[in-house]
Amino acid sequence: MTYTLILLRHGESEWNEKNLFTGWVDVPLNDKGWGEAKRGGELLKEEGILPDVLHTSLLRRAIMTANLALDAADRHWIPVKRNWRLNERHYGDLQGKNKAETLEQFGEEKFMIWRRSYDVPPPEISAENTYTQEGDPRYAGEPIPKTECLKDVLERALPYWESEVVPDLKSGKTVMVAAHGNSLRAIVKHLDDVADDAIVGVNIPTGIPLVYHLDEETLKPTNPGGTYLDPEAAAAAIQAVANQGKKK
Numbered sequence: 178m179t180y181t182l183i184l185l186r187h188g189e190s191e192w193n194e195k196n197l198f199t200g201w202v203d204v205p206l207n208d209k210g211w212g213e214a215k216r217g218g219e220l221l222k223e224e225g226i227l228p229d230v231l232h233t234s235l236l237r238r239a240i241m242t243a244n245l246a247l248d249a250a251d252r253h254w255i256p257v258k259r260n261w262r263l264n265e266r267h268y269g270d271l272q273g274k275n276k277a278e279t280l281e282q283f284g285e286e287k288f289m290i291w292r293r294s295y296d297v298p299p300p301e302i303s304a305e306n307t308y309t310q311e312g313d314p315r316y317a318g319e320p321i322p323k324t325e326c327l328k329d330v331l332e333r334a335l336p337y338w339e340s341e342v343v344p345d346l347k348s349g350k351t352v353m354v355a356a357h358g359n360s361l362r363a364i365v366k367h368l369d370d371v372a373d374d375a376i377v378g379v380n381i382p383t384g385i386p387l388v389y390h391l392d393e394e395t396l397k398p399t400n401p402g403g404t405y406l407d408p409e410a411a412a413a414a415i416q417a418v419a420n421q422g423k424k425k
């Protein structure tokens with residue numbers, strides 16, 4: 178027997194469109210993102226892969242994507258758990274900065290290390306930065322990072338995975354996790370045992386459900402890498418995410 182897990186990255190956001198580093202900044206979906214989210218839900222319905230429980234981050238682009246997708250799949254009524262541990266990677270001082278301009282300013286090597294390396298975080302955000310999350314009530318009593326590398330994201334996402342997601346999977350529920358490019362890369366790294374230096378090449382497209390079937394004993398995928406419900410669209414979108422530094 179296998180358990181079913183659906184990973185869904187939020188649809189395109191206003192800052193994805195503007196090519197800005199986003200991180201914990203709570204930006205809304207754009208019109209394209211709304212469409213992607215609905216389409217994601219339609220794909221779930223067409224394939225008959227229907228979530229029984231939803232886990233989301235505390236950011237509206239993931240929350241709205243899940244709402245729109247579940248509505249399209251007639252699963253708007255399922256229980257929801259939200260947690261900051263599923264938030265996007267905190268992008269430190271890069272939050273709000275243009276990706277192409279950052280690449281130009283610092284060069285491709287540093288840009289790629291900050292963006293995709295496993296264990297090198299971008300520079301820390303200062304308390305005066307407009308895009309700090311200090312004082313945001315949704316994080317009251319929680320440690321707000323000043324920056325994070327993917328390793329940090331994995332270390333804070335894993336306790337939530339183990340304590341909240343795994344029990345839902347083990348109870349036989351089809352679990353949907355609606356989150357972000359880098360928090361989902363962390364989960365994919367964990368599931369697929371992706372090596373630290375290979376995770377640099379993993380990009381997650383917006384709004385296309387990625388379905389994993391997990392062995393009931395090991396919780397490891399019987400379909401390594403997962404299965405995108407629209408593989409053609411996913412391949413094109415993965416390339417677009419990889420190229421993001423290159424467009425203004």
Ligand SMILES: O=C(O)[C@@H](CO)OP(=O)(O)O
Pocket residue numbers: 193197198199200201265266268292358359418421
């Ligand atoms: O800006 C961000 O927060 C993330 C996801 O959109 O970007 P990147 O793909 O560059 O890590």
